[in-house]
Amino acid sequence: MRLDINQIASNGTALHLDMAQPLLSELLDLGTDELTAVKARGPLHVDVELLCTGDDYSVVGRIECKVEQTCIRCLDPVSTSLNLPIRVVFSRESTGFGANRDDLEPGKDHYLFSGHYIDLDEMIRENILLGLPDYPLCKEDCLGLCPVCGKNLNFGPCSCSKDEPDPRLAELSNVKL
Numbered sequence: 001m002r003l004d005i006n007q008i009a010s011n012g013t014a015l016h017l018d019m020a021q022p023l024l025s026e027l028l029d030l031g032t033d034e035l036t037a038v039k040a041r042g043p044l045h046v047d048v049e050l051l052c053t054g055d056d057y058s059v060v061g062r063i064e065c066k067v068e069q070t071c072i073r074c075l076d077p078v079s080t081s082l083n084l085p086i087r088v089v090f091s092r093e094s095t096g097f098g099a100n101r102d103d104l105e106p107g108k109d110h111y112l113f114s115g116h117y118i119d120l121d122e123m124i125r126e127n128i129l130l131g132l133p134d135y136p137l138c139k140e141d142c143l144g145l146c147p148v149c150g151k152n153l154n155f156g157p158c159s160c161s162k163d164e165p166d167p168r169l170a171e172l173s174n175v176k177l
């Protein structure tokens with residue numbers, strides 16, 4: 001998703017951009033395994049205001065999307081709708097991150113660009129990943145999978161606990177007091 005800086009008006013330009021689901025999936029694909037994968041579940045909407053502030057360009061607005069992660073306990077898919085505020089600055093690569101912008105954190109709210117184009121992709125990816133839960137759960141009290149038979153315990157108990165008691169517990173129950 002590239003912006004031509006020549007098209008930014010001196011008093012700022014409002015932009016609405018969409019990124020189709022396959023492209024967003026590609027952007028979020030970090031080559032990670034299935035457990036930590038983040039997939040797009042719809043298109044991305046970008047609503048931002050662009051403003052030239054001297055040598056820098058500020059991008060302020062919101063991004064909205066729906067993504068899917070994997071529940072860390074039961075491995076079921078977890079959908080999360082994100083509506084994230086965006087407030088970032090793009091500086092020229094030749095200027096670098098500069099000393100006057102201590103308030104900005106490179107890779108989070110401060111990015112570089114070169115030539116005539118500002119590429120929003122990295123900024124979008126970082127903001128989505130930062131906005132996601134670190135430990136996604138399908139529900140707060142997800143019961144997870146049985147470590148013995150692998151059954152999803154959210155759908156009812158498995159027979160493991162009845163048929164195969166923990167041998168250590170069985171031993172204890174045989175002890176005559």
Ligand SMILES: [Zn+2]
Nearest residue numbers: 071074138142
């Ligand atoms: Zn779960």
Ligand SMILES: [Zn+2]
Nearest residue numbers: 146149158160
């Ligand atoms: Zn079981």
